[in-house]
Amino acid sequence: MTASPATTPPPDAAVPPQGMGGISPEDLLQSGGYNGCFGCGEGHESGLRFQRTSADGEAVYGHFTVTEQHQGSPGLAHGGLLATAMDEVLGTAAWSLGRMAVTGRLETDYRIPVPVGSVVHLKAWCTGVDGRKIYLQGEGRIGSPDGPVAIQAAALFLEVSREHFLGER
Numbered sequence: 001m002t003a004s005p006a007t008t009p010p011p012d013a014a015v016p017p018q019g020m021g022g023i024s025p026e027d028l029l030q031s032g033g034y035n036g037c038f039g040c041g042e043g044h045e046s047g048l049r050f051q052r053t054s055a056d057g058e059a060v061y062g063h064f065t066v067t068e069q070h071q072g073s074p075g076l077a078h079g080g081l082l083a084t085a086m087d088e089v090l091g092t093a094a095w096s097l098g099r100m101a102v103t104g105r106l107e108t109d110y111r112i113p114v115p116v117g118s119v120v121h122l123k124a125w126c127t128g129v130d131g132r133k134i135y136l137q138g139e140g141r142i143g144s145p146d147g148p149v150a151i152q153a154a155a156l157f158l159e160v161s162r163e164h165f166l167g168e169r
């Protein structure tokens with residue numbers, strides 16, 4: 001993935017460790033989420049139902065299955081849906097650092113089409129943090145964690161306070 005200048009960290013940006021204040025990245029992964037979330041909500045009938053599976057100190061991992069409700073053209077996943085999946089795993093990678101953040105910019109490269117019925121294995125990692133700016137990259141592979149790369153992403157997330165989510169609409 002060739003990240004644009006907006007999603008490339010400055011050279012001196014460090015990558016902080018996963019986890020937060022004695023909470024392991026694995027525990028963080030299980031603590032985040034919201035049942036109504038289109039990306040990860042288990043109760044969302046037409047959502048991705050993305051399952052976060054692990055964090056290994058460097059990246060986070062998970063998967064989802066492309067259903068008929070996710071089609072763009074007949075039998076193939078919609079591109080926006082795949083970008084949503086990347087948004088979800090990138091957000092999970094930010095959360096694995098113990099940071100509450102939202103997507104500011106998301107860039108995607110689509111490499112090969114993704115058929116309905118595919119299990120898409122997602123992985124995301126941080127490339128640097130500069131103040132509130134969290135730089136992330138990720139990829140989605142078809143069929144297995146070593147399968148062909150279908151989608152790649154680079155993103156800039158911005159750390160926000162809890163009030164961002166609780167403010168009046």
Ligand SMILES: CCCCCCCCCCCCCC(=O)SCCNC(=O)CCNC(=O)[C@H](O)C(C)(C)COP(=O)(O)OP(=O)(O)OC[C@H]1O[C@@H](n2cnc3c(N)ncnc32)[C@H](O)[C@@H]1OP(=O)(O)O
Nearest residue numbers: 006032033087088091092095101102103104105156158160
């Ligand atoms: C409870 C816990 C749950 C955990 C769940 C875990 C899993 C979660 C999974 C969920 C996954 C799903 C996740 C989702 O879907 S999150 C939902 C989708 N995203 C949003 O709704 C965000 C909407 N946007 C905003 O709220 C604001 O615009 C934000 C907060 C992003 C920034 O507004 P804010 O007023 O705060 O900051 P600022 O404007 O002063 O900018 C600050 C700096 O940032 C730079 N900048 C900003 N934007 C961009 C840009 N686009 N490209 C390049 N640069 C950008 C800017 O130039 C400046 O740089 P500098 O001048 O300082 O150098």
